[in-house]
């Protein structure tokens with residue numbers, strides 16, 4: 001089975017002390033995870049080492065960075081490279097979150113570079129895609145998402161694409177309380193898998209985990225995750241509330 005993943009994206013939230021307590025509370029209350037289940041915590045850069053040591057004894061729990069720079073190294077003040085993350089033992093990194101695309105002008109081409117760098121260090125990119133409300137209202141969401149996949153992922157080899165996790169996050173559902181319906185999520189996830197299958201073949205596409213993100217919470221997670229092509233969620237707001245995120249973990253297939 002594909003990995004079923006509950007990924008917490010803390011974004012720019014929590015002090016160090018709050019983050020430590022949040023992790024502690026969730027780790028204490030979470031259920032034991034199956035072999036095909038994974039819990040990810042994407043925490044701010046200054047907390048990566050602390051978070052890594054907090055989960056050191058946990059099974060199927062990993063720490064992710066929320067971003068990395070698209071250049072290997074050099075005079076890029078304030079940026080963090082894939083190699084730096086690798087050097088502190090981080091194996092996962094979110095790439096192309098809509099907030100990065102919107103506020104930091106990250107292009108599909110920049111994201112292709114980030115993915116190449118992460119894969120060169122054997123790290124797993126969690127690649128985000130998804131359309132804005134205007135695109136959905138114009139009925140253009142499939143073309144939009146297909147272009148994001150093509151421009152950032154289609155240069156990869158079969159072996160490389162199998163390492164990538166994809167997160168579909170409709171921008172209109174992020175932090176708005178508005179969730180895509182379970183049917184809308186499943187429909188887009190099946191479309192994403194079909195785009196991957198056309199390029200890389202069905203057996204490869206079938207191995208790629210596709211997460212849904214956008215106002216996932218305890219009350220809707222099970223219904224959304226039930227979709228055949230929905231392999232868990234990338235969770236913002238609800239991942240900052242221990243009981244919410246634990247319930248979301250419990251909703252994994």
Ligand code: 13P
Nearest residue numbers: 009174175214215236237
């Ligand atoms: P919310 O769960 O707060 O809508 O955020 C989703 C998200 O952007 C996760 O990366």
